[in-house]
Amino acid sequence: MTIQFLKSATEQPAQTSADISDTVQVMLARLRTGGAQVALDYAQRLDGWQGDISVTSDQIAQAVARVPQDLKDDIQWAHENISRFAAAQRATAQDMQVELRPGLIAGQRQIPLSAAGCYVPGGRYTHIASALMSIATAREAGVPDITACSPPNGAQGIPDAMLYAMHLAGATRILCIGGVQGIAAMAFGLFGAPPADILVGPGNAYVAEAKRQLFGPVGIDMFAGPTDILVLADETADPEVVAVDLVGQAEHGATSPVWLATTHKPLADAVLARIPHLIADLPGPNREAAEIAWRDLGEVALCDTREDMAQFADDRAAEHLHVQAQDLPWWRDRLRAYGSLFLGEDTSVAFGDKAAGPNHVLPTSGAARYTGGLSVHKFLKTVTWQKVDDRARPDLARVSAGISRAERMEGHARSADIRLDPPALSTRIQREAQG
Ligand SMILES: NC(=O)c1ccc[n+]([C@@H]2O[C@H](COP(=O)([O-])OP(=O)(O)OC[C@H]3O[C@@H](n4cnc5c(N)ncnc54)[C@H](O)[C@@H]3O)[C@@H](O)[C@H]2O)c1
Numbered sequence: 001m002t003i004q005f006l007k008s009a010t011e012q013p014a015q016t017s018a019d020i021s022d023t024v025q026v027m028l029a030r031l032r033t034g035g036a037q038v039a040l041d042y043a044q045r046l047d048g049w050q051g052d053i054s055v056t057s058d059q060i061a062q063a064v065a066r067v068p069q070d071l072k073d074d075i076q077w078a079h080e081n082i083s084r085f086a087a088a089q090r091a092t093a094q095d096m097q098v099e100l101r102p103g104l105i106a107g108q109r110q111i112p113l114s115a116a117g118c119y120v121p122g123g124r125y126t127h128i129a130s131a132l133m134s135i136a137t138a139r140e141a142g143v144p145d146i147t148a149c150s151p152p153n154g155a156q157g158i159p160d161a162m163l164y165a166m167h168l169a170g171a172t173r174i175l176c177i178g179g180v181q182g183i184a185a186m187a188f189g190l191f192g193a194p195p196a197d198i199l200v201g202p203g204n205a206y207v208a209e210a211k212r213q214l215f216g217p218v219g220i221d222m223f224a225g226p227t228d229i230l231v232l233a234d235e236t237a238d239p240e241v242v243a244v245d246l247v248g249q250a251e252h253g254a255t256s257p258v259w260l261a262t263t264h265k266p267l268a269d270a271v272l273a274r275i276p277h278l279i280a281d282l283p284g285p286n287r288e289a290a291e292i293a294w295r296d297l298g299e300v301a302l303c304d305t306r307e308d309m310a311q312f313a314d315d316r317a318a319e320h321l322h323v324q325a326q327d328l329p330w331w332r333d334r335l336r337a338y339g340s341l342f343l344g345e346d347t348s349v350a351f352g353d354k355a356a357g358p359n360h361v362l363p364t365s366g367a368a369r370y371t372g373g374l375s376v377h378k379f380l381k382t383v384t385w386q387k388v389d390d391r392a393r394p395d396l397a398r399v400s401a402g403i404s405r406a407e408r409m410e411g412h413a414r415s416a417d418i419r420l421d422p423p424a425l426s427t428r429i430q431r432e433a434q435g
């Protein structure tokens with residue numbers, strides 16, 4: 001594989017620092033023992049929030065009334081796509097049963113979790129789409145109790161459009177609290193929420209680390225780092241579109257890697273020349289984030305062949321993988337490591353982030369090597385059952401006892417023996433001894 005880097009990253013992708021890890025550990029320990037009072041204290045200290053944590057139905061109704069109708073329409077349209085996709089996914093998760101031998105029947109059931117905690121990031125941006133992605137997916141999976149939490153945006157609390165999206169997507173209750181204290185509220189069951197069975201949703205490094213530390217007694221969707229994108233482009237791609245797409249994702253934050261791989265040097269040169277101008281044209285804080293992300297983590301790789309590009313993509317295992325090249329069926333069949341794949345120039349990661357339907361909560365930092373993103377499956381337990389009748393019982397008893405004794409597990413062997421027909425000698429002797 002021949003790859004030449006026309007631009008290389010100057011920094012390593014961010015890891016969760018020991019500082020963040022320590023801070024989160026101390027916060028969770030305090031929250032575990034101090035509960036709601038400590039959570040209120042953090043909400044005030046970190047986010048300046050003095051209001052109530054639980055959002056009332058009156059507050060939701062007032063917020064809904066304030067959201068402009070055209071924004072409501074957009075959120076509804078996106079919500080329909082996201083829920084339809086999740087519903088179609090739910091239909092693929094089937095109960096089943098199979099007769100493995102005459103008299104030996106086994107099956108699986110899909111059981112929704114009882115309570116989900118959906119973290120919806122606030123902070124720098126108002127992540128309306130993240131509310132839809134987590135909550136609507138939990139709802140379509142059949143989770144009966146869904147808590148959604150998000151940090152306050154100054155004194156106004158959770159922004160109106162966010163409340164609208166959370167309510168539309170089907171949150172059972174909404175808590176105005178963010179960060180570690182928000183995650184703890186859902187994990188420990190504060191402010192009227194039941195303790196969550198699973199914590200899902202993106203968030204900053206504190207949020208991700210809190211989920212990671214709580215994992216075990218409670219489930220999590222995944223450990224999510226900074227968002228990343230890889231664009232694969234050949235000579236048919238439009239450099240302007242490629243450059244705009246890369247800059248678009250760089251605005252997520254200074255730690256978000258954006259990568260381009262191409263077989264066409266003129267395209268790479270044009271994109272490299274164009275990106276600084278596009279970044280300079282972004283509004284203030286978005287520009288600062290994109291500037292640093294591109295400077296420190298941006299990469300452009302020139303590949304000999306499309307197979308080299310595909311191998312590069314498999315090695316990176318990008319969160320978002322966007323192919324802007326000809327022969328899309330070849331790419332769809334060939335690529336095997338990504339959170340979500342975007343095929344062709346007519347689609348965009350921005351479409352997927354906001355409105356298209358497949359989930360935008362995706363594995364980052366190479367985790368796409370071993371997992372996909374958030375889906376109804378994360379809210380379902382695939383559990384199994386088995387049932388045996390007289391036809392299969394003697395064979396199962398004989399084989400299980402044999403394997404148990406080979407493993408030196410005599411107790412297991414006796415559970416098998418006692419079901420033999422006729423019972424094994426050791427079981428008979430015990431029975432007779434007991435009269
Ligand atoms: N991959 C995706 O699907 C996706 C989608 C949307 C957002 N995101 C990510 O979500 C994140 C949003 O981050 P954000 O910070 O804007 O919002 P956030 O809601 O994740 O975090 C805000 C909270 O962080 C806490 N916090 C901030 N500084 C702290 C400190 N020093 N100590 C303890 N707690 C502190 C505060 O309590 C605050 O409520 C970004 O990293 C973004 O990339 C990812």
Ligand SMILES: [Zn+2]
Nearest residue numbers: 249252349353
């Ligand atoms: Zn994005």
